[in-house]
Amino acid sequence: MKQTFKPYYAVIFTSTQNENIEGYSEMANKIEHLAKQQKGFLEMDSARNEVGITVSYWETIEDIKLWKQQSEHLEAQQKGRVDWYSWYNVRICKVEREYEFLKNEL
């Protein structure tokens, strides 16, 4: 942990989907594009097998609140509950430490 480490925030979104997810992928792309333009957005990672995990990183908790209330994002959340997700869980976290490994290729 660097002495200069500045805490930031993570939203861990874990989900399982319905069988029919028509329209999901277009919406996911649109929402990712919008998130990246949003104030305080830092980074986003996604992967899905049996369960889907999307983690987005934000400068402050206020940035997360504003993003949660963004109008097109609200619409997507509503559509997600009605059409795409059988279950989801959202966790708001403070990132307190971080370390990274990058392989030196010979």
Next chain:
Amino acid sequence: MKQTFKPYYAVIFTSTQNENIEGYSEMANKIEHLAKQQKGFLEMDSARNEVGITVSYWETIEDIKLWKQQSEHLEAQQKGRVDWYSWYNVRICKVEREYEFLKNEL
């Protein structure tokens, strides 16, 4: 957010792998099995596409430290750096809020 919400901790492990990951899957299973027996372990979710994301949840930050130092886990971390991962990032986070959606099937 429930008024009774008790914070806990998350380890977000994000990674990219080498092409040859011989032995990885056996080790991943073994390590998951060991983690679940470890003091303070709560839950774990994993998914991998271009990037792999594994999030494990723990009662306290001390539980995470002890798990990081567990001997077979140390061995796996070492093998991961040498053989399997081209890059990884570990974030230690405090989970401050959580909410869940479960679809009511008609």
